[in-house]
Amino acid sequence: MAHLTATRPAQPWSAPTASDPVTASITLPGSKSMTARALVLSAVADGSSTLRRPLRARDTELMAAGLRALGTQVSTVEEERWLIRPNPLRGPAHIDVGLAGTIMRFAPAVAGLAHGPVTFDGDPVARTRPLGPLLGGLRALGMRIDAGPVGSLPLTVHGTGEVAGGEVKIDASASSQFVSGLLLAAPRFTHGVTVRHVGPPVPSAPHLRMTVQMLRAAGAAVDDTTPDVWVVEPGRLSGRGWDIEPDLSGAVPFFAAALVTGGSVTLTDWPHNSLQPVDTLRTLLLRMGGEVTLDTDGLTVRGTGVVKGLDADLSDVSELTPVLAALATVADGPSRLYGVAHIRGHETDRLAALAHELTTLGAQVIESPDGLEIHPRPLHGGTFRTYADHRMAHAAAVIGLTVPGIELDDVGCTSKTLPEFPALWSAMVAGGSER
Numbered sequence: 001m002a003h004l005t006a007t008r009p010a011q012p013w014s015a016p017t018a019s020d021p022v023t024a025s026i027t028l029p030g031s032k033s034m035t036a037r038a039l040v041l042s043a044v045a046d047g048s049s050t051l052r053r054p055l056r057a058r059d060t061e062l063m064a065a066g067l068r069a070l071g072t073q074v075s076t077v078e079e080e081r082w083l084i085r086p087n088p089l090r091g092p093a094h095i096d097v098g099l100a101g102t103i104m105r106f107a108p109a110v111a112g113l114a115h116g117p118v119t120f121d122g123d124p125v126a127r128t129r130p131l132g133p134l135l136g137g138l139r140a141l142g143m144r145i146d147a148g149p150v151g152s153l154p155l156t157v158h159g160t161g162e163v164a165g166g167e168v169k170i171d172a173s174a175s176s177q178f179v180s181g182l183l184l185a186a187p188r189f190t191h192g193v194t195v196r197h198v199g200p201p202v203p204s205a206p207h208l209r210m211t212v213q214m215l216r217a218a219g220a221a222v223d224d225t226t227p228d229v230w231v232v233e234p235g236r237l238s239g240r241g242w243d244i245e246p247d248l249s250g251a252v253p254f255f256a257a258a259l260v261t262g263g264s265v266t267l268t269d270w271p272h273n274s275l276q277p278v279d280t281l282r283t284l285l286l287r288m289g290g291e292v293t294l295d296t297d298g299l300t301v302r303g304t305g306v307v308k309g310l311d312a313d314l315s316d317v318s319e320l321t322p323v324l325a326a327l328a329t330v331a332d333g334p335s336r337l338y339g340v341a342h343i344r345g346h347e348t349d350r351l352a353a354l355a356h357e358l359t360t361l362g363a364q365v366i367e368s369p370d371g372l373e374i375h376p377r378p379l380h381g382g383t384f385r386t387y388a389d390h391r392m393a394h395a396a397a398v399i400g401l402t403v404p405g406i407e408l409d410d411v412g413c414t415s416k417t418l419p420e421f422p423a424l425w426s427a428m429v430a431g432g433s434e435r
């Protein structure tokens with residue numbers, strides 16, 4: 001349990017500059033989003049499951065610990081194969097969500113299926129992340145939940161061993177995870193669930209497709225044919241083997257290194273049919289001047305060293321905003337990244353944090369309610385604050401490739417999804433490649 005502590009000392013880090021184009025082959029651990037879903041689906045299934053090549057990082061270790069607290073047997077001893085044996089779910093229990101949106105949004109419904117009270121809390125910043133619409137939805141489905149007045153952490157779910165389920169309307173514009181959190185345990189609800197979204201568009205559509213596809217793979221009947229409506233029938237989920245794909249979002253800073261330095265980075269073991277938004281990423285990187293190919297070596301991104309400015313709605317892939325913003329600061333023209341108002345509720349207010357830190361390094365950044373306009377200018381070294389946000393650290397590392405003297409106040413925040421990040425990054429820049 002190496003990555004569970006909230007109060008760890010800051011780990012300052014000097015981002016390495018690349019004197020040559022980077023050429024690397026990178027093997028990354030599994031997708032955070034797939035690992036989280038596979039853990040939850042395995043805990044509410046009838047039989048045992050295995051996760052092959054899961055992500056071992058703070059978010060997923062805390063999810064495993066939370067499910068264990070509810071009585072599920074979760075063995076994470078083996079690096080490449082985790083075993084999950086479901087048991088009757090029970091409280092009293094406490095779940096530490098850390099700073100993980102996936103835990104604070106996916107685990108409460110599971111707690112509703114437990115007998116007994118289950119308390120939830122997390123890092124101080126986790127208490128500020130949006131949760132209210134999800135809690136309202138779970139209450140409408142029959143769960144009793146005590147939370148603060150604005151509907152945030154800390155909270156207590158008073159599990160009764162069953163959740164009635166039924167129809168619910170919520171506004172999921174602040175996070176697609178509200179919808180995923182209502183769907184993932186829904187086959188175990190007495191009446192299943194029908195979720196209707198009402199409000200501004202739900203972000204992160206590919207993550208919702210991942211939820212639906214993984215539910216179906218576990219044996220659930222799911223109808224998502226009507227826009228903004230998801231129906232999950234009550235039924236049994238089977239235990240199964242989950243092959244977790246390499247984490248595409250975690251790979252993006254490495255791909256960005258290829259663009260910035262005019263090099264080539266290959267992500268190994270990339271599957272031909274992915275549940276992650278690889279086509280959207282390919283389009284964005286092409287528009288920024290990269291070339292993306294898939295062959296037996298893996299998924300490869302090549303750059304020319306010239307990054308093109310980008311005008312794009314990033315609502316489908318909002319978690320990529322920090323790294324794409326970093327690329328935009330070294331582009332050959334201005335960029336406009338928009339459609340991502342909700343990332344103000346991610347690990348930090350990412351739009352404000354990016355605007356501040358990129359401006360400090362010399363870029364001209366105009367912050368709007370739902371995005372950033374970035375005008376490249378010659379950048380200089382300086383301290384880059386990461387705000388406990390792993391993807392801010394990734395952004396700083398990308399800038400550091402060509403701008404000497406980028407000092408991160410803390411790179412330890414990368415343990416949220418990729419504890420090996422600093423070592424992998426340094427090895428890539430130094431010319432090594434493998435994990």
Ligand SMILES: O=C(O)C1=C[C@@H](OP(=O)(O)O)[C@@H](O)[C@H](O)C1
Binds near residue numbers: 033174177319342
């Ligand atoms: O369901 C998931 O695994 C995720 C959904 C997205 O959340 P939002 O819809 O809140 O952006 C994404 O940004 C997050 O990193 C992971």
Ligand SMILES: C=C(OP(=O)(O)O)C(=O)O
Binds near residue numbers: 099101346347391
């Ligand atoms: C938004 C993110 O995480 P979370 O799952 O905690 O919402 C992210 O990883 O970029």
